[in-house]
Amino acid sequence: MNKIYKSLLAAALFSAGAANTPIAMAQSQNAAKKGESSKKTIGSFTSVKPIGQSGTITYPAETHEIQMLAKSGVTSYNVGGTGTIPGNNDFTAFIPIKGSSKKGYLSVNHENNPGGVSVLDMRLDESTNLWEVKAVKKVDFSTLVKTERNCSGGITPWGTVITSEETTSGGDANGDGYQDVGWQVEIDPASGKIVDHDGDGKPDKLWALGRMSHENIAVSKDRVTVYQAEDGGSSSIYKFIANKPEQLSEGTLYVLKRDSETATTGTWVQVPNTTQADRNNVYNTAKSLGTNWRNPEDVEFGPDGKMYFTSKGTGTIWRFKDNGTTVSEIEAWVTPKLYEVYYNGGSQTEDWGTGIDNLTFDGEGNLWALQDGGRNNVWVIKPDHTPEKPNLQLFMTTPYGSESTGLNFSPDFKYGFISIQHPSGSNTDTFTDAAGNEVQFNKDITFVFARKEDLGKKNADRGKGNALVPAKLIDVYPNPFLTGTKVSLEMPEKANVVLEVHNMQGKSIETLHSGVMNAGKYTFDFTPSEESDNGIYLVRLQVNNQKSTTKIMKADN
Known part of the structure; x- marks a missing residue:
């Protein structure tokens, strides 16, 4: 056992367990009536009972398991810095090593001022089906003055991670002509270094993508096209076309303009972004050019070729088809209303409310939706959902005072990586995770979840759990x-x-x-x-x- 492993073990990040074997999914009659899949995939489960927030989380313990990976104030840095990781964990990005779903880097944003990013070097121990954290790196942003309010972000097809600053606070402390914060920042997770885009030996922020209250970023497989959502400011959806693949330091920026308040069509309007002044003021310039979508919180590629984005202010999940210079099929796909939730033992309606935040698709086309507001639930919208015939499930409820953030899946979609941000320090409830840790949601926690056959040991109690809190x-x-x-x-x-x-x-x-x-x-x-x-x-x-x-x-x- 190496020294790093020992130190992490002492910090109660994980412990060993026995190998598990597949178990069958528990299905209720109500779930079966709704056509619930019995396939052993991460999106196959029976909903938990809607109860709102409590002292811990609820999740479908009949079929799924969780393992704590890091905790604010507990997990210690051993590369690039000292002390423990800060709180306000947000975007939780798994960047695979050579495409692997069993080893990679977990990049965790910290939405603070100054902001931060922690990178966990992780491996799956196949003898125990538990994740091991080999190292915890602290990314150094001092060469760029600082980052601030690192909210969500995105993963590039070439294996880097981009962290998004959700603020337009003023200041140019280093006198380089660019405002210090309000940008996207690209990081190499293997080294923990910020990418140098102009080749001058110094790291840069992604100035050409514009200064705004960045919520996230989605980079296309074509390695050229990029979408961004702005939470506040212009409250707009943006598209960026890079001049060269994998080089996001130069290109053309557009903002989405809906043809009318009720139109299903829209146009991409070019936003000036060639000079430093242009780039510093994108969030102001775009206000008069694009449509205000009431605090877009995330924009993601859909498996159907459409783009999906949230409107936190209205609680709506929108989608549209991008045709190049125009868009079509603009649709309010999920809207705020009461939805029937079928759990193990009955059913009841749950208010969708507002505050819809992060979006993530799994391998079967299920859209996982995390809420920052309302009841702060984690929902799963099934691929056949329509506004007329809704099909949603409730995967998780959250601890008092918190929201769930930054969900991201491994390439094989067996493992979901997620954080719980700013839970109440008064939460005293505990439960035992897959590694045998006593977990208490009184500080920010980052964890992994999966089906039971893919995470942790099997014992007499496993498979008998329920969603009681x-x-x-x-x-x-x-x-x-x-x-x-x-x-x-x-x-x-x-x-x-x-x-x-x-x-x-x-x-x-x-x-x-x-x-x-x-x-x-x-x-x-x-x-x-x-x-x-x-x-x-x-x-x-x-x-x-x-x-x-x-x-x-x-x-x-």
Whole structure:
């Protein structure tokens, strides 16, 4: 075991487990009625129950597993810097090494001021089906003064990653004629170095792409065509045509102009971007040239040849066909309304709301949609979805105070890499991940998810999990208490339940329940004995393979 591995292990990033074997997907009758696929692909699952935010995440634990990879304030840099990685994790990009889905670099944006990017050098240990983080690099932006609010970004076909600055703060500290922030920045993930575009030996930002509140970037397989979304400013969709393949430092910039407020057609209008003044002021110039789409948050290539983008302000996912100088078939593909969610045990409507943010397609044409607003859900829109005949599933709910960010898949679409940004520090619920880590969403976390047969070990509890979230089920009152308190529990469905009280040293003080518990409401009394009285206790609830911990206190008389 090398020194880097030991240090990461000590930081509780991962631990070893046994090899797993395939298991069958659990399907509910409701899911079957909706035509849910039984194929063992990452987009094949039964929806979780819509519950809004809780103390942890919910995901389809019957079929999927997660593994923590990095945590803000815990994971340490060992290349390019010292200390621990910062928070506000955003774009989470997996850049494969030589096309591999089992080894690559995970580039994680940090949406701060100053901003940052961390790069994890990772490998999949096929004997355990667990990911190992071999090194954690800190990208140095000091040669470019700084980056700021590194939001989303994109991966290029030639194996680099682009990080997007979502701000137009003013300042030219190095006097080079370009404003310091508001740009796209290309990084070589292998070296952690910023790309030198003009060959003068110094790194550059991608000035020709324009200064704006960049949300993301999508680079075409033709290595020439680029699309960008601006969250704020002009709130427009842009297209850039490079003069040479793989060289995004020179080219022509356009902004999308819809022919009318309701038209299904539009035109690409050229935006001046040849001089430093032009490039510094793109976000202002484009306001009068293009259409305001109400805070576009992401633009992505669809498997049907169309472009898909979000409107965070309206909660709409739009799509259109690019014909070169014009566009056609502009359509509001997903719109805010109540959608029926079929979960294991029933169905209910869930409000789509607003705040639609990141978009990512998987290998089957499912569109994964992450929300920053509303209920902050992770949705999956099926390929046959239409506005008239909706077909959506709910993959994940998020912890209190947070949003999910930056979803990106491995080339074989078996592994999804995602982050949870700014969760509440008051979240105390825990559960055990695929590597055996006790995961608590009280700081930013980056993790990988996959189907169970592709991630982690198989044991007696795997395959029996469900989407129950202990944090939403348990309540303790009074807390603090004088002599005794009541622990209330509401079970939405039948499950195996262990409810215990521990002292702060981890010793079990009292088992309130252990065994199968039917759906319903339950109340348990807890009165500590004098010999066990230490003032602070932990109520630990385990529902199948999900765990929650709630702190309670005895007040002084």
